[in-house]
Amino acid sequence: MLLLLCLMVPLASGQGLRYLGEIRARQAGFSALYEHPDPSDPSERYSFALSTFSPVPLTQDDLLWFQYPGKYLDNIAGMDQRVLLSGLQWPREPGQVPLDVFGYEALAQPDGFLVPGKNVGGVGIVDLSDWESPVYTDITNRNRDDPYFYHRVQWKDADGDGDKDAFTCKAFVDGDFVDSAFMWYENPGGNDPGREPDWTPNIISSNDCDTMTATATLSAGGQDYNVIFTVGYFNDKFSVYWTTDPEDRWDDNSLIESRLIDANLPGDDHFFDVEIVDVNKDGRLDLLVTINSVTDGSLVVYEIPDDFRTGEYVQHVLADGYFSRSGLQGGGSPGQAMTFYPQTSENSGKPWILMSGDDEGTCYYFSPVSEDPSSWEYEEHLILDRGPSNIVGKPVVADFDGDGYSDVFVPLWSAGYVQGYTFAP
Numbered sequence: 436m437l438l439l440l441c442l443m444v445p446l447a448s449g450q451g452l453r454y455l456g457e458i459r460a461r462q463a464g465f466s467a468l469y470e471h472p473d474p475s476d477p478s479e480r481y482s483f484a485l486s487t488f489s490p491v492p493l494t495q496d497d498l499l500w501f502q503y504p505g506k507y508l509d510n511i512a513g514m515d516q517r518v519l520l521s522g523l524q525w526p527r528e529p530g531q532v533p534l535d536v537f538g539y540e541a542l543a544q545p546d547g548f549l550v551p552g553k554n555v556g557g558v559g560i561v562d563l564s565d566w567e568s569p570v571y572t573d574i575t576n577r578n579r580d581d582p583y584f585y586h587r588v589q590w591k592d593a594d595g596d597g598d599k600d601a602f603t604c605k606a607f608v609d610g611d612f613v614d615s616a617f618m619w620y621e622n623p624g625g626n627d628p629g630r631e632p633d634w635t636p637n638i639i640s641s642n643d644c645d646t647m648t649a650t651a652t653l654s655a656g657g658q659d660y661n662v663i664f665t666v667g668y669f670n671d672k673f674s675v676y677w678t679t680d681p682e683d684r685w686d687d688n689s690l691i692e693s694r695l696i697d698a699n700l701p702g703d704d705h706f707f708d709v710e711i712v713d714v715n716k717d718g719r720l721d722l723l724v725t726i727n728s729v730t731d732g733s734l735v736v737y738e739i740p741d742d743f744r745t746g747e748y749v750q751h752v753l754a755d756g757y758f759s760r761s762g763l764q765g766g767g768s769p770g771q772a773m774t775f776y777p778q779t780s781e782n783s784g785k786p787w788i789l790m791s792g793d794d795e796g797t798c799y800y801f802s803p804v805s806e807d808p809s810s811w812e813y814e815e816h817l818i819l820d821r822g823p824s825n826i827v828g829k830p831v832v833a834d835f836d837g838d839g840y841s842d843v844f845v846p847l848w849s850a851g852y853v854q855g856y857t858f859a860p
């Protein structure tokens with residue numbers, strides 16, 4: 436018991452990161468940075484959304500909103516926390532919708548997950564043009580067919596009509612049975628497509644991607660391609676998709692190609708998430724990937740070859756040995772990882788990495804040991820350890836108050852808090 440009480444206090448936060456405090460937030464899951472257009476004050480540049488969820492069937496969940504948290508770094512418990520939406524079904528990662536999609540500020544909120552009674556998901560658009568009364572519209576029509584869940588949306592014009600369509604992956608999982616699709620929903624255009632339900636679905640492929648995606652522009656054979664990397668957590672596949680259409684259209688499947696990058700994970704390991712970033716600062720983009728596992732999860736990099744279509748993706752393990760302590764079936768570690776700079780103006784060197792331990796109940800950051808591009812060595816810093824039976828959600832990092840130092844918020848799902856940290860001295 437004493438040990439547990441000790442663990443309730445954040446452990447030594449590693450050099451440079453300072454604990455600020457915590458605020459109550461029940462079942463805090465995925466947080467998502469939101470950048471306000473044209474802020475008048477540096478502390479009003481960022482807010483963050485936070486999905487919360489209960490796995491209990493037939494309950495309903497909230498999407499929370501933290502308005503200008505940079506104004507509250509000296510009073511984390513007093514942060515401006517609001518319920519943006521209620522009535523969701525196990526919501527996954529919220530995402531800011533680019534302003535040019537609808538012409539107003541909006542979030543995409545995918546929802547639904549494994550448990551019967553909560554597995555009928557969709558993708559909702561949250562119209563934020565009136566902050567006092569957000570309007571939710573399901574563009575996927577969750578009652579159309581089987582109970583699919585959704586995790587993330589990318590915005591890209593698939594059919595060349597000038598409006599951006601919603602690329603996503605959906606999955607239906609029942610025991611060992613998986614049915615999933617990489618697909619896009621066609622933006623219907625017109626006056627206000629963000630208020631139009633039931634966009635037309637277009638399936639690109641089945642049983643490859645089921646959860647996360649990331650986009651990049653890559654050159655190969657003297658040509659630029661806007662590519663989409665896809666994660667198959669349940670399918671155990673990690674792939675890249677591109678179109679050979681000269682106008683970058685994705686509405687003819689015969690012109691879409693894909694390449695399986697890796698499908699050789701051992702045992703109960705699963706691809707979790709990917710960020711596309713030049714990790715080792717050699718001038719070439721890399722894939723920062725977390726591999727979630729019950730027993731030996733890892734943080735890895737795949738170097739993107741000169742030709743992403745044909746070359747070899749060389750893997751480097753940055754850190755490993757993470758394991759689930761939640762006691763939950765299907766639990767694994769680590770969760771998601773993202774790059775950042777502790778001082779936002781000093782961004783010429785290798786980026787640092789923030790990583791959630793997920794079912795390990797931890798959160799970490801990693802600093803590069805060397806600026807040598809051939810070095811993949813990192814020093815691991817433990818930010819917090821809530822002990823066994825704890826799950827930590829997706830953190831968010833940015834300079835929220837505009838003082839030049841990055842600040843970090845970590846959702847503690849089981850404990851029901853969001854903790855704040857800063858790299859400011």
Ligand SMILES: [Ca+2]
Pocket residue numbers: 591592593594595596597598599600622
């Ligand atoms: Ca379109």
Ligand SMILES: [Ca+2]
Pocket residue numbers: 712713714715716717718719720721
């Ligand atoms: Ca690189």
Ligand SMILES: [Ca+2]
Pocket residue numbers: 833834835836837838839840841842857859
């Ligand atoms: Ca700051």
